[in-house]
Amino acid sequence: MTESPKPHDSSVSQVPQLRLYDTATHRITPFTPIHPGEVGIYVCGATVQSSPHIGHIRAAVAFDVVRRWFIRLGYKVTFIRNVTDIDDKIIDKSRAAGQQWWERAYIYEREFTHAYERLGVLAPTYEPRATGHITDMIDLIQRILDNGHAYVVPDADGKPSGNVYFDVPSWPQYGELTHQQAGTQAADESAAVADRMGPSVDSTGDDKYNPADAADNSEDKHDPRDFALWKSPKPSDPETARWKTPFGTGRPGWHLECSAMSHRYLGADFDIHGGGLDLRFPHHENEMAQSKAAGWGFAHRWMHSAWVTAKGEKMSKSLGNGLSVDSILAEHSAWVVRYAMATVQYRSMLEWSEQTIAEAESAHERIMNFLDRADALLDSPISTDDVAALPITEFPAEFIGSLNEDINVSGAAASIFTTIRQGNALLDAQPATDTGSRLRTMVVQLRAMLDVLGLDPLNAQWVAGDAHDDHSSQEHDALDALIGEQLEKRAKARKNKDFAQADAIRDELGKAGIVIEDTSSGSSWSME
CATH class of the missing domain: 1.20.120.640 (Anticodon-binding domain of a subclass of class I aminoacyl-tRNA synthetases)
Known part of the structure; x- marks a missing residue:
């Protein structure tokens, strides 16, 4: 595991002042910390529903470099990166795989941690899980309700249903991060680019532009822009994924989680909130609105890393070009992969080729x-x-x-x-x-x-990693040979129109976490 650099005694004032871009203002301005010599950073981490791909890790590496530079400048850095360990996709995929939702989340949380470590990303000061902060979320919702910026949906009997929505029209400042017009239409070019990309997987591992919260078209909402703070359970949700609250049984809305965790560890005001560009709207916009509506401050500066592209297209599972970290590291050394990501400025698109x-x-x-x-x-x-x-x-x-x-x-x-x-x-x-x-x-x-x-x-990180990379490459070659035999059998079955046999081979590989992609030039495989 990478050791965290030690802060230096040299004065920050001895070198030219650090200047950073702020997504909210679209300007590069001098960075002034809230507390001299200290900086608090919150970065949105992974939704641990499946294995990490290179798009997820790009944001982690980008903000790791930011953090390392702050440390070299002499700052004491508190770096928080969360884990979203409960959401619709985790529940749905775990049910399909015959797993407990918390089991699946932990399996892939470990995979993300392993990927971070392999690529030299420093461990955060703390890495909170969403499910560990339910009481914080309940308290936050109550503050927003008390301030008149949310409402509880009643059930047929007039009792709290478990659905709580943020009342967007009650908050005139909504849209101040992304400069939305009426909170629905992008008013600047960069927001328009992000919005046009549509649903895709990037920095956190979920369909962040159109999560379940944003796609909720419930008639119970007072306004189409309102978003869920708390969600009543679906009939298929397991009992372990439900919490009792004063406003009904359910589970947290996705946006709520980061507001509660950033406040817990960094306070009402902190220096920097980071994440992938895909999170600007609606996630970060909603975070800002609900935190300030609760009577708190929030991040004084917003930093967003651009996504990874392959042949000019955004790398994502929805486009079918998401490359798993394990697959890439089986072919290339971890140092080389990190160099490819770390030497492209965080706001620039990274073309992977x-x-x-x-x-x-x-x-x-x-x-x-x-x-x-x-x-x-x-x-x-x-x-x-x-x-x-x-x-x-x-x-x-x-x-x-x-x-x-x-x-x-x-x-x-x-x-x-x-x-x-x-x-x-x-x-x-x-x-x-x-x-x-x-x-x-x-x-x-x-x-x-x-x-x-x-x-x-x-550094010991890379000296030890060289031996590990050689071993991983041998494992990948062996696995590729075994799967290749199965793909040949499947190709023959398809040629003979024995589709039952072809589907059986695909399904067996799928149970082992192997995803098959059929193209005009043949079939390829990757880890789920």
């Missing part, structure tokens, strides 16, 4: 070639502690300036390779016996810059 991977592999080769050459001449090894102890004031100015301008990782990467070129020139110019301090300084600087991106290749 063979060229993207090839460029990352080339970068790894250039970095390791220099480090290996330098290591042969250094009179003593450089430890991870040496790298972590480098003061921010001793980083190259270009690197600092790039990251302080809205986490411009492309500029930061350019500074890294400038240092490598200078280091190679020094090695070429000096005799082999020269182990002077200039070379040592360059190596420490290089590794420290890479460490900010979570990419110091000599």
Whole structure:
């Protein structure tokens, strides 16, 4: 597991001020923390319904880099990333698979954790589960009700039904994050792009643009824009997925969960709320409205990472091009995969292709070639502690300036390779016996810059990971061979119009979590 970097003693004021983009204002402005020297960040985590794909992990890596830079600047960072462990899809998929909903959620929560660790994402300060904060959610709903911004739907007998809706028309500020017109129509280009994408799977693992809450067209709603704070159970919902409350038995609405958890761990006001671009509307818009309607403040700045595209299309399960993390890591080293994600600015679309991977592999080769050459001449090894102890004031100015301008990782990467070129020139110019301090300084600087991106290749995270990646590749090759035999049998059955046999093979693979995709060029497989 990756060790968390230690905060530095260097003063934040010794370097140019950090400037960040704010989704709400569409401007890059100087970052000023609520509490000097401290920063509180809340990032929406996974809905643990199935295995993670690269789109989910992109947001995690992007905000991991943001967090690491804050730490290097000397801030004490409280980083909260939640787990949504109950929702319609988790319940429906667990029932179809013959599982308990909480069993399925925990299985895939562990998969997400494993993926984060493999890709060097620091563990959050705390990772709360939605189901662990039901009482917080009940209290939040009551505050909103008391303030006149929500209503309880009665049942046929006039008793609380378990359905509670946020009253959007009662909150005139609704739409202040995404600049909606009347809360229904995007009024800026970036929101329009997100809205046009429609239902898709990206940073959290659910159909976030059109979740069950937003798609609820119940006649009980006072206004079509109203969204669920609490939901009465469906007949098919298990008893374990229901909680008794003053407004009826049910379970939380999806938007409510993050408001309750961010308040619990970061307070009524905190510095940054992050997440994937797909969450801007309705999720984050609704979060802001319900938190402020409860009488609290909320995030002072909003940061959203763009999604991953493949051949120009957004990577998602609904488009059939979602690549599982396990499949990618079976073919490429975790360092290479992280480099491909970490060196694209968080607000830029990340095109996932063979060229993207090839460029990352080339970068790894250039970095390791220099480090290996330098290591042969250094009179003593450089430890991870040496790298972590480098003061921010001793980083190259270009690197600092790039990251302080809205986490411009492309500029930061350019500074890294400038240092490598200078280091190679020094090695070429000096005799082999020269182990002077200039070379040592360059190596420490290089590794420290890479460490900010979570990419110091000599960190234990990656040294241990190399052996793991080799083993995973062997496992994937063996699995691919076994499944390939089944796909050949299925292809023959289909050719002979024995569709019963073909379907039986597909269903058996499906029970093992193998998803088959048929195309004009043949069949391929992936993990669910």
